[in-house]
Amino acid sequence: MKIQKKINEFLPLPEWLEEYFIELAELTHFTGTVFRQILKRPFENKELLRQAYEAGYKSLPLVGITGFILGLVLTLQSRPVLVEFGAEAWLPGMVSVSIIREIGPVITALIFAGKVGSSIGAELGSMRVTEQIDAMEVSGTNPVKFIVVTRVLATTFMLPILVFFADAISLYGSYMAVNINSRVSLSLFFNQAFDSLSYFDIIPATIKTVFFGFAIGIIGCFKGYFSNSGTEGVGRAANSAVVTASLVIFVIDLIAVQIAELFSNLNSVF
Amino acid sequence: MVDKKENIAEKTSKVDIDVQDNVIEVRNLQKSFGDNHVLRDISLNLRRGENIVILGKSGIGKSVLIKCIVRLIYPDAGVVKVLDHSIPDLDDDELNELRKKVGYLFQGGALYDSMTVRENLAFPVRRTLISKNKNEVERMVREVLENVGLEEAIDKFPAELSGGMKKRIGLARTLILKPEIILYDEPTTGLDPVTSKEISELLLDIQTKYKTSSIIITHDIKCARMTANRIMVLRDGLFVAEGTYDELKQSDDKEVRAYFK
Numbered sequence: 001m002k003i004q005k006k007i008n009e010f011l012p013l014p015e016w017l018e019e020y021f022i023e024l025a026e027l028t029h030f031t032g033t034v035f036r037q038i039l040k041r042p043f044e045n046k047e048l049l050r051q052a053y054e055a056g057y058k059s060l061p062l063v064g065i066t067g068f069i070l071g072l073v074l075t076l077q078s079r080p081v082l083v084e085f086g087a088e089a090w091l092p093g094m095v096s097v098s099i100i101r102e103i104g105p106v107i108t109a110l111i112f113a114g115k116v117g118s119s120i121g122a123e124l125g126s127m128r129v130t131e132q133i134d135a136m137e138v139s140g141t142n143p144v145k146f147i148v149v150t151r152v153l154a155t156t157f158m159l160p161i162l163v164f165f166a167d168a169i170s171l172y173g174s175y176m177a178v179n180i181n182s183r184v185s186l187s188l189f190f191n192q193a194f195d196s197l198s199y200f201d202i203i204p205a206t207i208k209t210v211f212f213g214f215a216i217g218i219i220g221c222f223k224g225y226f227s228n229s230g231t232e233g234v235g236r237a238a239n240s241a242v243v244t245a246s247l248v249i250f251v252i253d254l255i256a257v258q259i260a261e262l263f264s265n266l267n268s269v270f
Numbered sequence: 271m272v273d274k275k276e277n278i279a280e281k282t283s284k285v286d287i288d289v290q291d292n293v294i295e296v297r298n299l300q301k302s303f304g305d306n307h308v309l310r311d312i313s314l315n316l317r318r319g320e321n322i323v324i325l326g327k328s329g330i331g332k333s334v335l336i337k338c339i340v341r342l343i344y345p346d347a348g349v350v351k352v353l354d355h356s357i358p359d360l361d362d363d364e365l366n367e368l369r370k371k372v373g374y375l376f377q378g379g380a381l382y383d384s385m386t387v388r389e390n391l392a393f394p395v396r397r398t399l400i401s402k403n404k405n406e407v408e409r410m411v412r413e414v415l416e417n418v419g420l421e422e423a424i425d426k427f428p429a430e431l432s433g434g435m436k437k438r439i440g441l442a443r444t445l446i447l448k449p450e451i452i453l454y455d456e457p458t459t460g461l462d463p464v465t466s467k468e469i470s471e472l473l474l475d476i477q478t479k480y481k482t483s484s485i486i487i488t489h490d491i492k493c494a495r496m497t498a499n500r501i502m503v504l505r506d507g508l509f510v511a512e513g514t515y516d517e518l519k520q521s522d523d524k525e526v527r528a529y530f531k
Contacts, residue, residue: 127382132380134376135374135381136382137369139369139393139394139397140366140367140369141393
């Protein structure tokens, strides 16, 4: 309310834009609180492991299946064009660069946002509505530390691991697709795939998945933690967590690509 | 039917109240949400060993009042003192320390869905570092479960419990920290008359056994009759009547009398 008054004093804005800025300010404040709690003792290691299991291990089948289909389809779709130009041998390299640099991290993050982000939003929303968060607070436990920090750290650490896993399965799917039309050994396929990759493909892609994971966790927690209006609010929190996180993933991706490009250019200059 | 009424009348709060010792002191408390002035000028003193029942229509701000007392909601103005500590002025660590002495029973029990009853009860003990010893925590869990008569529910999840059981387990979770003060938010709402009576009796037993002082928010006049040493009626953000059950039943105010029919 105070933030709203201050904004109104300095800059009269349309209502929707005002609401957007207020939510952004609240999210920034919430993120600051989470960072302060991350560094504070005692550390919630047991709960962190439980959340890592929930977010990471339980997402393996979905991420694996999606990755496999992704590699398979990408290879089958790309092959005819490359065959037309007599460049079929480039197929493993092209697919690996596409998957490692862009498609693997982004698609896995979107799936992760759909599965884990919505679940965090709904779970925390439900905890808010049924006063479980208040109950935690009055029993002397900091709910941000116990509920939010553990989930945000779990998504931040688990998504890069899931992306590695999805990339590997995806390349295997691509290998299977290549072998539908011709015979290529597994070692030759992976040699060709990795020959096309450099550190500038792998490192920025890995770093951005850390940010994707953090964004999914913090947005899911923020939407759920501050949800209201009963069961309707819980549904809205889950939905909003996925939509916002998906949008933020694309924005982070856009920024990450620009930064990676900048470093790549600097590297070629020196 | 007559016998039953007599039984209820027999079991009422009969404890020694220290009129000199206020465990909760609220003066000129105000709280608004936008243009909705929920609490306009609220003052009350809860004495050691006393049960105060707050009556009032739904949405009038009864829960807001007790949430201000434990700082789940910040008051806009006024004084809120619990065990001589000014609640709005405490830092987080001091507040957490004080909250160990103040129990809060939520309307729906507010049990943690992902935990069993045992884990729900052990949670505040481990978190407040009263004890980390596994056997000691288990002993404390079993003791409070025995006190609320639900030992058999120890391994159940909240989804497997009835409304009355959830309230009892919620109460057990509150009692495990042995608080000096308990705030009850509608302890009998949504329960059948028999279970409501059992819960009301449980509140009385707790007052006697644990020597607690309590604020009880309820619409259930039978519960109020059994548990209250003093009843306060909240209307339009103010306390409009205060007294014992029998005094308020004879009140000149028609709206106050209406609660006792």
